[in-house]
Amino acid sequence: MYRTLQQAIQAKVREVLLKKYAITVERIALEQPPSVLLGEIALPIAFELAKRLRKAPRAIAQELAPELADVEGVAAVEIAGAGYINVRFDRAAMVKRIASDEHDDVGGDGFRLLEHTSINPNKAAHIGHLRNAVLGDTFARLIRKDAYKSGWSTGVQNYIDNTGVQVADVVVGLVHLQSKSLADVHGLLLELAASGQRIDYYLWDLYARVSQWYDDDPDEKTYRRDLRLQALHQIEAGGNETAQIADLLATAVLGRHLETMQRLNIEYDFLPRESEILHLHFWDAARTVMIERGVLYEETRGKNKGCWVMRRPGAETLAEGETDDDAKVLVRSNGTVTYVGKDIAYHLWKFGLLPGKDFGYRLFREYPTHSCWISAEEGEDPHPSYGHASAIYNFIDSRQNDPQANVVEALRGMGYTEAADRYTHVSYAMVALTPRCALDLGYQISEEDRNKAYLEVSGRKGFGVKADDLLDKLITAAKAEVDTRQPELPEQERLKSATAIAVGALRFFMLRFTRNTVIAFDFRDALSFEGETGPYVQYAAVRASNILRKSDTAEVDALKAIASLDLNRFLNNKASETAKQTETGPEDALWEFWLLASRVTAVLDQAIHSAEPAILSRYAFELAQEFSNFYHSNHVLHEGNAERKQLLLATTAVARRELTRVLDWLGIDVPTAM
RNA sequence: GCGCCCGUAGCUCAGCUGGAUAGAGCAACUGGCUUCGAACCAGUAGGUCGGAGGUUCGAAUCCUUCCGGGCGCACCA
Numbered sequence: 076m077y078r079t080l081q082q083a084i085q086a087k088v089r090e091v092l093l094k095k096y097a098i099t100v101e102r103i104a105l106e107q108p109p110s111v112l113l114g115e116i117a118l119p120i121a122f123e124l125a126k127r128l129r130k131a132p133r134a135i136a137q138e139l140a141p142e143l144a145d146v147e148g149v150a151a152v153e154i155a156g157a158g159y160i161n162v163r164f165d166r167a168a169m170v171k172r173i174a175s176d177e178h179d180d181v182g183g184d185g186f187r188l189l190e191h192t193s194i195n196p197n198k199a200a201h202i203g204h205l206r207n208a209v210l211g212d213t214f215a216r217l218i219r220k221d222a223y224k225s226g227w228s229t230g231v232q233n234y235i236d237n238t239g240v241q242v243a244d245v246v247v248g249l250v251h252l253q254s255k256s257l258a259d260v261h262g263l264l265l266e267l268a269a270s271g272q273r274i275d276y277y278l279w280d281l282y283a284r285v286s287q288w289y290d291d292d293p294d295e296k297t298y299r300r301d302l303r304l305q306a307l308h309q310i311e312a313g314g315n316e317t318a319q320i321a322d323l324l325a326t327a328v329l330g331r332h333l334e335t336m337q338r339l340n341i342e343y344d345f346l347p348r349e350s351e352i353l354h355l356h357f358w359d360a361a362r363t364v365m366i367e368r369g370v371l372y373e374e375t376r377g378k379n380k381g382c383w384v385m386r387r388p389g390a391e392t393l394a395e396g397e398t399d400d401d402a403k404v405l406v407r408s409n410g411t412v413t414y415v416g417k418d419i420a421y422h423l424w425k426f427g428l429l430p431g432k433d434f435g436y437r438l439f440r441e442y443p444t445h446s447c448w449i450s451a452e453e454g455e456d457p458h459p460s461y462g463h464a465s466a467i468y469n470f471i472d473s474r475q476n477d478p479q480a481n482v483v484e485a486l487r488g489m490g491y492t493e494a495a496d497r498y499t500h501v502s503y504a505m506v507a508l509t510p511r512c513a514l515d516l517g518y519q520i521s522e523e524d525r526n527k528a529y530l531e532v533s534g535r536k537g538f539g540v541k542a543d544d545l546l547d548k549l550i551t552a553a554k555a556e557v558d559t560r561q562p563e564l565p566e567q568e569r570l571k572s573a574t575a576i577a578v579g580a581l582r583f584f585m586l587r588f589t590r591n592t593v594i595a596f597d598f599r600d601a602l603s604f605e606g607e608t609g610p611y612v613q614y615a616a617v618r619a620s621n622i623l624r625k626s627d628t629a630e631v632d633a634l635k636a637i638a639s640l641d642l643n644r645f646l647n648n649k650a651s652e653t654a655k656q657t658e659t660g661p662e663d664a665l666w667e668f669w670l671l672a673s674r675v676t677a678v679l680d681q682a683i684h685s686a687e688p689a690i691l692s693r694y695a696f697e698l699a700q701e702f703s704n705f706y707h708s709n710h711v712l713h714e715g716n717a718e719r720k721q722l723l724l725a726t727t728a729v730a731r732r733e734l735t736r737v738l739d740w741l742g743i744d745v746p747t748a749m
Numbered sequence: 750g751c752g753c754c755c756g757u758a759g760c761u762c763a764g765c766u767g768g769a770u771a772g773a774g775c776a777a778c779u780g781g782c783u784u785c786g787a788a789c790c791a792g793u794a795g796g797u798c799g800g801a802g803g804u805u806c807g808a809a810u811c812c813u814u815c816c817g818g819g820c821g822c823a824c825c826a
Binding site: 102104106108109113117119122125126132155156157158159195236239240241243307378379381382384389404405406407408409411413414472473474475476477478502504505507527528529531556560576587588589591592593595597599600603604605606607608610611613614615617618621622623624625626678681684685687689690693696697700703704706707708709710711712713727748749 | 752753754755761762763765766767768769770773774775781784785786788789790791806807818819820821822823824825826
């Protein structure tokens with residue numbers, strides 16, 4: 076609703092500037108005044124125009140202000156300070172419009188393809204992967220269609236590098252360290268399943284062991300590295316026992332990753348795998364296009380002689396006969412394709428720019444409300460298709476900035492500028508461990524590391540906190556709280572609440588930091604349920620529900636009830652007219668809460684445009700904080716004035732509505748009791 | 750060496766396209782449960798926004814430079 080007014084005012088200002096001064100202004104900045112006593116929207120436009128119009132800011136403001144008064148919902152416009160134009164809303168009218176959930180739509184045309192999670196399927200997911208998945212999943216919730224918005228048509232995929240060196244490493248571990256055959260690996264999987272153990276945990280340790288084993292004997296180093304390379308080649312080629320072992324493991328681990336993510340309310344639509352990119356020859360098609368379009372060329376001289384290369388972004392133009400030794404190699408001199416080469420082919424497919432190529436699709440997993448497909452050489456029919464995106468969002472950590480830039484550069488070089496512009500690398504900083512946390516977990520760390528602010532998590536070293544372990548720990552902690560607070564609830568209900576609280580705490584923790592802040596992970600902060608946390612927000616929503624329940628009023632009815640009331644005296648609506656007041660009273664506080672609640676669409680819009688879910692999590696916290704304040708200073712059920720009581724109930728209802736809505740976008744459920 | 754990111758209260762972080770008195774949480778201190786549940790609320794204390802220049806009516810925000818920290822810069826994947 077706030078956004079509706081913002082846009083109406085911007086449109087009006089634009090119209091008036093054109094009419095009065097015959098000028099246009101790119102962007103009309105709007106602010107929120109420091110206090111509601113000054114109004115709801117402030118325009119600093121007069122300062123900006125002062126030089127251009129050769130007039131004093133205040134004089135310009137005086138000419139513009141009267142013109143804005145007839146925008147619907149505006150009660151008064153006045154000039155403050157040296158030339159601010161402050162707009163005051165008709166509080167009573169606005170509250171009614173907010174109650175009826177009037178708002179601008181958010182959404183648009185075109186198919187948006189998101190990619191997140193993408194964990195190498197050779198070990199358990201850790202907290203670094205969680206940040207990725209939670210960011211990606213939350214963004215998907217922000218942009219897809221739901222009861223509140225039209226959104227965009229959206230697909231979520233999780234790319235699986237099932238033929239990479241990481242998978243080769245665990246295969247080497249099983250085959251060469253443990254002398255296991257394909258049949259033995261089958262047996263191992265059954266054994267683990269029977270004893271309730273997790274294959275991803277098993278491989279977590281094995282992966283760390285193999286990584287160390289490669290280098291721990293100088294005489295064997297070359298031989299062992301060679302085993303790894305052989306395994307990698309066999310896996311890439313397919314159709315042999317090594318590849319079958321790899322596939323068995325990767326699929327089993329993938330299944331575990333999906334289970335872990337589902338615990339956090341994270342689901343996928345499609346799982347494209349590198350094996351299909353190789354076997355369906357995506358690269359061949361991409362190579363043809365890239366050569367045709369002059370992006371890919373064979374280097375005949377210099378250090379990259381015999382390779383097929385492309386220029387890097389920002390590379391300077393070459394003089395006649397000059398060689399670019401800094402060019403990015405896409406095909407090695409031995410004819411094999413590099414990672415970036417495959418990635419370019421894959422991204423051409425995403426945009427539907429790879430002629431005649433698509434994955435085969437097989438059903439992989441059923442979620443309660445939709446299905447998840449996986450790539451296959453030969454698919455089933457009918458099936459969905461996820462290429463042909465008009466915009467893509469890749470959730471990949473900031474260490475991949477350069478490779479990602481190469482892919483965009485390739486698209487641009489091929490002349491696909493629109494695709495390049497609609498390619499968003501949503502980059503974020505890593506999750507690291509504080510040295511104290513590492514010590515608590517029993518890791519040995521050097522004196523030097525002990526003094527660092529944080530230590531990088533590493534799957535290869537087996538250094539990190541596993542996602543499931545953290546979630547288990549959170550559930551245990553939440554359960555203990557629920558058990559003491561809600562002893563009368565049945566065990567199953569308590570566990571359900573505890574789970575919702577744990578997920579809320581974890582998702583909120585991953586979302587409260589802006590993307591380029593390194594999260595220095597610490598159990599004390601992550602396990603906290605107080606202050607700026609998910610449970611705090613959930614608690615506010617639960618309290619709102621309880622108040623409505625005790626008053627025997629449904630949310631919708633509470634909101635409908637105020638439609639016919641005269642709200643002026645309860646909202647200090649006279650403040651809409653004058654600037655006489657110097658101190659805020661309880662009526663202003665009430666209005667302030669409604670105003671905050673009315674900003675959802677504006678906040679959502681901002682979070683989408685900057686691909687920054689932290690904006691929304693912060694807003695959720697603010698809402699919860701203001702509502703907590705509200706129910707402490709207003710005893711809703713004991714309110715003596717019947718009409719004011721209805722307004723207080725409506726306030727509670729709007730709090731519940733918005734908190735639930737925003738928490739849902741954050742992927743967090745509201746427990747029935749906590 | 751080159752590129753990207755970060756430096757804001759004791760600690761962890763917000764601060765949207767430059768705008769009115771720089772905000773939260775945690776920790777500390779004070780007060781509040783016979784009240785719609787205290788996973789809460791109110792209050793106190795705490796900051797030369799890394800340093801120095803510059804642009805601007807106006808800078809935590811933009812530019813330059815320096816200092817400190819992190820991450821990337823393979824025919825690895």
